[in-house]
Amino acid sequence: MSVLVQRPTAIPNGPGVPENAPEHCPGPESELAGKSDACAGCANQEICASSKPKGPDPALPFIKERMSLVKRKILVLSGKGGVGKSTFTAQLGWAFASDENLQTGIMDVDICGPSIPTILGIANEQIHASSTGWSPVYVQDNLAVMSVGFMLPSSKNAVMWRGPKKNGLISQFLKDVDWGELDWLVVDTPPGTSDEHLSIVQYLKESGIDGAVVITTPQEVAIQDVRREIDFCRKVGIKVIGVVENMAGFVCPGCKTESQIFKPTTGGAKKLAEEMGIELLGSVPLDPRIGKSADYGVSFLDEYPDSPATKAYMDIIQRLRDKLD
Structure with a gap:
């Protein structure tokens, strides 16, 4: 939802009513959402009235059926943009796919900033439909990718969608894409905690998410x-x-x-991991060739196997596999 107007009283009158909702708001889950007299003049009236049907989402059974063929599902998250989340997702996908016996998929749900196609060197590809659903784009025989970037007329086109349309596309990526049998599905998400994150969690709730990898840089x-x-x-x-x-x-x-470009003034990721009680999987040093590889759409791990960054990536990825397998 967009920003709600200030609620004049503190008494909620319907299920699921936000604390700052207007007085007598029936709640976004109500059958009267956007339709009751109390909704007149509310900034969110149109959104509530046109939101998805109340009750269980009819797409969930189809998503569950598709995802039953996927063994492991990982989210790659970051609270802030520009920390290398999509680059890490691409390296993770390439590393998994280096084993010819494993089938890997990458789903890009960064709707407004789809960079995965460029990083993987498939920005000019398009999606094809078949009797079994949408066919993902293949980087190689065992690495499939789906992104809104394949649907845009050009890389210059902006995606200006509200929440419901974003949610609908994510649902389609899960239920309409013919992923086939996958050993790994890596989901690249946008920065923050917004519609895309809530949608992917909701849609994969029954299928199960194996976990999330959180990406950061050292600075506070x-x-x-x-x-x-x-x-x-x-x-x-x-x-x-x-x-x-x-x-x-x-x-x-x-x-x-080695020089510290982004100095960890408060202890960096190591201190964060200790405070939050989670594991520091590893630290990846800066290497200008990482950016160059992303621009040209080639695997940094394959192009520069002797780089300290490659060793760091591979150690992190092996730790990931050990924890999940």
Whole structure:
């Protein structure tokens, strides 16, 4: 929902009524939502009236059926943008897919900022429909990808959607995409805790989410947002597998000297993990070639196997597999 107007009294009159809802609000879950006399003049009247049908979402059984073929489902989260979440998702997908016996899928639910197609080098691909549903785009035989980026006329087009339309697309990604049998489904999410996060949790509730990996950088401005992200996970019942610290230092390719670009003024991810009682999966140093690989759509792990960042990625990914397997 958008911002609600200030409620003049403190007495809720319907189920699920927000604390700052207008007086006599029937609540967004009510059959009268957006239709009662109390809704007249409310800023949210149209949204409530046109929201999804009350009661169980009819898409849930279809989602459950599709997801029954997926063994492991992981969310990649970040409280703040620009911390390398999508880049980590891509490296994770490539690492899983390096085992020819594993089938891996990446679902990009960052609706307004779909960068996964570019990072994976498939930005010019399109989605095809068949009798079994939408066919994901394949990076290689065992790495499938679905993103709204494949649906846009060009990379310059902005996606300006409200919550219900975002939710509908995420539902389609889960129930209409012919993922087939997957060993891993990695879900790349937008920064923060908004519609996309609530939708993916709701839709996968019955199928189960194996856990979330939270990405941060060392500086306190990112750490603060990650605390909120971890709090979100705990409130909605998602297990936090661990935290990954990106941009944890810069290793000079020539002299191999490491410098702190983003200084951890409050202890960085290590201190955060201790405070929150979660595991620090590892720290990935800065390497300019990571950005270059993302721009050209190639696997950094394959292109630069000797980089300290590659070793850090592989250690983190192996720890992930150990914890989940």
